[in-house]
Amino acid sequence: MKRLETPVDIDAQWLSRDSMIVAPELIGCTLVRHMPDQTILRGLIVETEAYGPGDPAMHAYRRPTARNRVMFGPAGVAYVYLIYGTYHCFNVITDQPEIPSAVLIRALQLDTAPVWIEPQQKLQRVAAGPGKLCQAFKIDRTLSATPLQPGQALWLEHRHSQFQQQLSDGNLSLIQTTRIGLTQGVDLPWRWYLSGCPAVSRKG
16 A cells, blocks of 8 residues: 555654554554665554553563563553564554553555565565564564664554545444454454455454
């Protein structure tokens, strides 16, 4: 989905809200990756999951640790962790300091694939999952605690007006459902995705 206007960056104040509010509102926003060689990558966010206080599936459910301490800090920074010893997951810290809260970015829709992605992959599936999008954008734990601001390695841009208008007109819609790949908090409907989008990790 081509951006037709000057992007507006998302600031920490906008993210300093409940993750259950921020997660669906991030659908249609853009994740920007500034690579060390100055290459800029952009992907439309099409799937998110919310994690918040009292959530048994959240890394910060019990107490702060060296791994999750960033979740107790201010909104507007990245939280990146490793799963299965192989795949990274990128989260956006939300809410107020001392309230552990984050949104997992689960899938991106790309206009073009990064040059390091194998050409036989279908473009709509290159970033269709949290591990895949981190591979596509070369996001790893070295970027955890990075402020999400222009000039940094990662930042976010608001929905453009065309996308928002399509939502308002009912030409686009969001699906709310349960989260994926969890053993706790499995019944909580804290996952959202763009209906009909081929880049979503999993429907339903």
